[in-house]
Amino acid sequence: MSDRRRQIADAGLAILAERGLRGVTHRAIDSAAGLPTGSTSNVFRTKQALIDGLVARLVELDLAALEGNAVPDLSSPAALAAQIARQSAALTHPPMDTLTRARLQLALDPEIDLSSQHEGFTAMATQLLRALGATDPERRACSITDYLDGLIFHALAMESRAFDIEEAALTLEALIGPCPTSGPYVDNHPFDDRE
Structure with missing residues (x-):
């Protein structure tokens, strides 16, 4: 551009x-x-x-932000969850909140299709979960991106719903679930494994 x-x-x-x-x-x-x-x-x-x-331009800025982010912390589900929570919280604060608000405006228009961007984020989350050793990474990645979409929307749309990084990290850890290949991890937040 x-x-x-x-x-x-x-x-x-x-x-x-x-x-x-x-x-x-x-x-x-x-x-x-x-x-x-x-x-x-x-x-x-x-x-x-x-x-x-x-x-x-949003796609260009998203890619630049992803390249600038720290290397994913795959040492444990808790570490990855905390990192994702911090990065997601940044989307609700200046200067990133403007881009997030713009994206939400576009997403609300029925004639604009942002599904490829959403699918890209879900695919990235799937890769991270797979690398971490999570079970059923595709389904868990969808749950994580859907949760973050709602959390970010509420943080921007309602003054009473600030983005609580610690609470988000705990929920994300539960959504990531047990990762048998990533080392000693105790699943304190069992994920409902029903289809």
Whole structure:
């Protein structure tokens, strides 16, 4: 993505997070980015092209954030759970909360499909659980990503629901479940293994 496209997309994501999809207009982005009128429409001709550009920028930023994260701590389910909880909590605080709010706005629009991004995060969680030695890593990864989606949404949408890292870590540890190949681990939070 070129510097100009990034500048426009970043301004658009900030507007999206604050005002929702209705607030995302070519003119509003020109103003927010300090660009001459018509600059955004020169880069993204239609509203759909603009939305596609915002989604592409979110993916680019997600990949950069993942590359910048610490190496996963696979020493135990508790260690991985604590690390995931800390990283997820960061999504509800500045500066990452703006991107998270923008993503939620996009996810709520029935015409925008973010399933490939969600599936990417679930696949990554599956790989981590498999490396840790968790049983049924695919199902557990789905439970973890669904739990985190809800937790992050509540933390951003309700002032009374702050992201409690310790509580999240305990729940994530339970969702990870026993990992027989990762060493001596006592499952203090049994996972319901019914299909």
